[in-house]
Amino acid sequence: MKLTPDITLLPSYVRRHRLATISVKDGKGGYTNETVPTDELDKAEVVTSEVAAGPFKGLHRPILDIDIPATLIPSSTFGHAHLYINRTLTWPQYEKLLNVLAEVGIIEQGYADASIDRQHTAVRLPWVRKDTEQYEEIEL
Numbered sequence: 021m022k023l024t025p026d027i028t029l030l031p032s033y034v035r036r037h038r039l040a041t042i043s044v045k046d047g048k049g050g051y052t053n054e055t056v057p058t059d060e061l062d063k064a065e066v067v068t069s070e071v072a073a074g075p076f077k078g079l080h081r082p083i084l085d086i087d088i089p090a091t092l093i094p095s096s097t098f099g100h101a102h103l104y105i106n107r108t109l110t111w112p113q114y115e116k117l118l119n120v121l122a123e124v125g126i127i128e129q130g131y132a133d134a135s136i137d138r139q140h141t142a143v144r145l146p147w148v149r150k151d152t153e154q155y156e157e158i159e160l
Contacts (some may be wrong), residue, residue: 025061028111034081038072039064058097080128095143111139 040055042065069080089106121134135141
């Protein structure tokens, strides 16, 4: 069931991404893995990672269907956030993930390197501000 199309429901930085349809049936009654680009918001069924207009046209932003519980909590630095993913990994798997995230610029290389050195990642608690060493309450 589709609701009334409203581009403002997407983050502002995604509103220039390519839209597409996915309702292409294969011979067995299932859907194919194809998307068909459309400029018509009322016909679109998906938004893709591809930027379709503006100075970043042709580049991609990660848009992922995550099949495990995850939480994104804003950090004390405006525009930054801490992502908590409910998936356990071995240390070698986690180190690989950190290296790839740093390589593509999702996390800072220094954060990845420091985390690998200490063999864990760490983020400030939501009530701890970067500009102070004291705990203080903040409204979330």
